[in-house]
Amino acid sequence: MREGRNVVLKDDEDLGRWKKLRIPEPRVTQESKGSSDVKLGEEMILEQALAVGDSIDVWGKYQEGDKYSFNIMRGKGDYLLHFDIRPGSRTICLDSTIDTEWPGPLNLHLEDLFEQLASAHPNGDFHIKIEFEEDNMNLFVNDMKFEKQIPYIFDLGAATHVICFVPPGSSQSPWKKISLPKPRQIFQSFGTYEFESFSIGDVINFTGHFRKDVDAFAINIMEDSTNLQLHISIRPQAGVVVLNTMVNGGWGQEIRAPIPDSLAACDLFDIFVLVEENSFGIEFSKDEENENVLLDMRMPHRADFTKARFICFRDVKDNVWTELNMPDGTSYTREIS
Numbered sequence: 001m002r003e004g005r006n007v008v009l010k011d012d013e014d015l016g017r018w019k020k021l022r023i024p025e026p027r028v029t030q031e032s033k034g035s036s037d038v039k040l041g042e043e044m045i046l047e048q049a050l051a052v053g054d055s056i057d058v059w060g061k062y063q064e065g066d067k068y069s070f071n072i073m074r075g076k077g078d079y080l081l082h083f084d085i086r087p088g089s090r091t092i093c094l095d096s097t098i099d100t101e102w103p104g105p106l107n108l109h110l111e112d113l114f115e116q117l118a119s120a121h122p123n124g125d126f127h128i129k130i131e132f133e134e135d136n137m138n139l140f141v142n143d144m145k146f147e148k149q150i151p152y153i154f155d156l157g158a159a160t161h162v163i164c165f166v167p168p169g170s171s172q173s174p175w176k177k178i179s180l181p182k183p184r185q186i187f188q189s190f191g192t193y194e195f196e197s198f199s200i201g202d203v204i205n206f207t208g209h210f211r212k213d214v215d216a217f218a219i220n221i222m223e224d225s226t227n228l229q230l231h232i233s234i235r236p237q238a239g240v241v242v243l244n245t246m247v248n249g250g251w252g253q254e255i256r257a258p259i260p261d262s263l264a265a266c267d268l269f270d271i272f273v274l275v276e277e278n279s280f281g282i283e284f285s286k287d288e289e290n291e292n293v294l295l296d297m298r299m300p301h302r303a304d305f306t307k308a309r310f311i312c313f314r315d316v317k318d319n320v321w322t323e324l325n326m327p328d329g330t331s332y333t334r335e336i337s
Helices: 111-119
Strands: 035-037 055-061 068-074 078-086 091-097 108-110 125-132 136-141 161-165 175-179 192-194 203-209 217-224 227-235 240-247 255-258 268-275 279-285 293-300 310-314 321-325 331-333
Touching: 078 111, 091 111, 108 111, 111 125, 111 136, 161 175, 203 217, 227 268, 227 279, 240 293, 255 293
Parallel strands: none
Antiparallel strands: 035 175, 055 125, 055 175, 068 078, 068 161, 078 091, 091 108, 125 136, 192 310, 203 268, 203 321, 217 227, 217 310, 227 240, 240 255, 268 279, 279 293, 321 331
16 A cells, blocks of 8 residues: 555455445644643643744743643653752752753753742743743743753754642642644644544554664543543553543553564554454554554553644654555555655
8 A cells, every 4th residue: 555545454364354444534634723721630642743933821820839840741751841840949950861860961940040030920820831942941921031051952843741749638730731732734743634524444554663662652532632442552662552531631551462573573564443342352463454463452442533633743753654545545654764
């Protein structure tokens, strides 16, 4: 399927697995998602890699008490930016770290910036903006630019999500709204492709290069950034493929399978996702005809698959995914080194 616009349904054992193919009308989205409510303590996934020129905005209302923070993350323990508001000590701590090694290399404690956030508006409203440049971040608090530029502790494009924390047992959240960068075109890192809907029997085909030297690369079939009908994460360093779902910002129970040696040995590989009545069937193959299935997995539907509207690619510096084939036969390709 890499050279044409056809979908081939193949069943060598004549088991009758393929029942129906519906052809939705796809389109590429360029529209901004706008701002959304903050989900406390939950990962707000970046639908695409951060890039130079992007920005993130967060709005909140200042409150006294224990500290609360806004964080741009890579995985569980790597902080591109840790913005920690500390009312008790009347300061804001800015830091970044890898493997949760505190303090990190930045380790700034800023009393003046705290006063700018806490007292600029009589009702306590505040606005934080982070702009991403070539080598560093610019920080604005209530439209006032912080004089120092914040360097990147790891590659900007490797950030995976944003998360906000509040003190345990807090009755009110200071965090109100967040605005993440709007999706760019398909096959940028975390590139986003919008379609109308899926039906039982639809088949989606992905082609990519198997990169053994990276932590993870993934595909999401999703309704929005907090509802993922299917998450496929290939993790070469851990030697596993992980399937999962997200409902209202909460991850479900993972389904794991070891990466077969035959898949790890591939250069190009294909993933075929079949929409079934009660589950997604996921087959990993070493050819586009799906004649050599290397791994066969299944993810039960935990949410309504007909509400899925986006396919989002988690890439690794734009060098994994090369092609998408949708159920209407439309192919999108990209040349990579």
